[in-house]
Amino acid sequence: MSVAAACGRRFDEALLSGYLDGALTQHERQVVSLHLEACADCRAELDDMAALRAAARGTAFALPADGEWGELPRTASSRALRLGGWGLLLVWMAVVLGSGLVELMRAAVPAWERVAVAGVVAGLLLLLLSVLVDRLRELRTDRYRRVQK
Amino acid sequence: MSTAMALSPLASLAVAGGDARLDQRQDVQNVQGFQNDPAERELVRRARGGDAAARDELAVTHRRAAYLLALQLLGNRDDALDATQDALLRFFSTLDRFRPEQPVRPWLYSIVRNRCRDLMRRGRVRRAEPLDAEPERWRPELVDSSADPELDAERAELRRQVFTALGGLHREHREILVLRDYQDLSYQEIAEVLRVPRGTVMSRLHRARKALGTALRTAGALPPAAKAEGRL
Numbered sequence: 001m002s003v004a005a006a007c008g009r010r011f012d013e014a015l016l017s018g019y020l021d022g023a024l025t026q027h028e029r030q031v032v033s034l035h036l037e038a039c040a041d042c043r044a045e046l047d048d049m050a051a052l053r054a055a056a057r058g059t060a061f062a063l064p065a066d067g068e069w070g071e072l073p074r075t076a077s078s079r080a081l082r083l084g085g086w087g088l089l090l091v092w093m094a095v096v097l098g099s100g101l102v103e104l105m106r107a108a109v110p111a112w113e114r115v116a117v118a119g120v121v122a123g124l125l126l127l128l129l130s131v132l133v134d135r136l137r138e139l140r141t142d143r144y145r146r147v148q149k
Numbered sequence: 150m151s152t153a154m155a156l157s158p159l160a161s162l163a164v165a166g167g168d169a170r171l172d173q174r175q176d177v178q179n180v181q182g183f184q185n186d187p188a189e190r191e192l193v194r195r196a197r198g199g200d201a202a203a204r205d206e207l208a209v210t211h212r213r214a215a216y217l218l219a220l221q222l223l224g225n226r227d228d229a230l231d232a233t234q235d236a237l238l239r240f241f242s243t244l245d246r247f248r249p250e251q252p253v254r255p256w257l258y259s260i261v262r263n264r265c266r267d268l269m270r271r272g273r274v275r276r277a278e279p280l281d282a283e284p285e286r287w288r289p290e291l292v293d294s295s296a297d298p299e300l301d302a303e304r305a306e307l308r309r310q311v312f313t314a315l316g317g318l319h320r321e322h323r324e325i326l327v328l329r330d331y332q333d334l335s336y337q338e339i340a341e342v343l344r345v346p347r348g349t350v351m352s353r354l355h356r357a358r359k360a361l362g363t364a365l366r367t368a369g370a371l372p373p374a375a376k377a378e379g380r381l
Contacts, residue, residue: 012352013355014351014352014354014356015351016355017351017354017355018351018355021336021354023335023336023351048362048371049358049362051307052330052358052361052362052365053329053358055307056308056311056312056315056326056330056331057331057333058304058308059311059312059331061217061220062226063213064216064226064230068230069212069230069234
């Protein structure tokens with residue numbers, strides 16, 4: 001606990017903050033109080049900390065207007081619906097795109113048209129895949145899952 | 150401590166405005182953690198049971214506190230709104246793991262703090278510019294006013310400078326200063342939110358206060374640390 005200090009202080013400097021916040025034991029408070037009686041440097045430091053704390057406490061911030069809060073948190077049922085929506089969308093895309101590609105291959109169209117259509121479809125699929133990968137990565141690295149009491 | 154002690158100009162500014170030098174609260178307040186409100190407990194029980202009205206009430210009750218914490222940590226109102234919404238969503242999605250007998254605020258504050266940390270780590274915070282360059286976003290309002298406009302202006306300027314300097318501090322220092330000096334949490338409550346031993350709170354807080362003072366002096370917002378003789 002004892003810390004060498006130029007002013008002769010024989011206690012941990014952090015106790016000054018504890019003293020300011022009223023967080024010390026009676027014995028610690030007496031030790032700090034006695035030292036402050038004799039040490040102008042520590043008194044000055046305490047005064048400055050008190051002033052900065054007062055400035056912080058006196059600062060008020062504008063709150064958002066009622067309309068700015070956005071929607072209220074979703075419930076479990078709405079999350080389930082959203083998950084179901086994603087699932088249906090993926091199935092629909094797989095069916096429609098798959099059948100479309102099969103039709104394209106069967107149809108008598110020039111090769112360059114097949115390549116062009118396949119390129120567009122592949123690009124869209126890659127974009128969708130990147131979104132899904134990001135979502136999955138977020139789920140895996142989600143720190144909030146461990147936030148518990 | 151003698152009442153005849155001389156005050157630094159900075160401290161005089163605070164005291165002249167009616168701010169006490171020391172915390173007048175009882176020590177016991179700094180030993181206690183968050184208190185659980187029976188009404189809140191009931192609300193959590195109902196929300197866990199799927200009561201949409203209870204969820205809405207919980208959200209409305211706590212969103213302001215969550216927003217203020219996010220704003221003080223991020224310094225940008227749009228980011229703070231996003232972080233608050235995300236934190237509330239996270240809060241409700243983890244409600245089944247939350248014990249109703251526990252108070253909501255430390256849980257929610259932990260989520261807000263984690264969300265803010267994530268935003269800062271990913272560099273998604275729109276705080277690239279100094280705060281004072283965004284007056285429309287950073288709008289601290291004076292809580293009180295005295296009959297002395299000059300004193301009011303000085304105190305408002307000090308508040309602005311302190312908050313701006315806060316944004317330049319290390320994340321750990323900023324967090325603990327926000328929780329203690331802006332949110333006015335007790336040491337025990339801070340320990341619960343940050344999940345650190347209570348003893349760590351005092352030492353980290355003191356280092357943070359010193360860092361804040363140094364930052365303000367470096368920015369020219371405070372005079373260099375004066376020798377004791379000069380203050381007396």
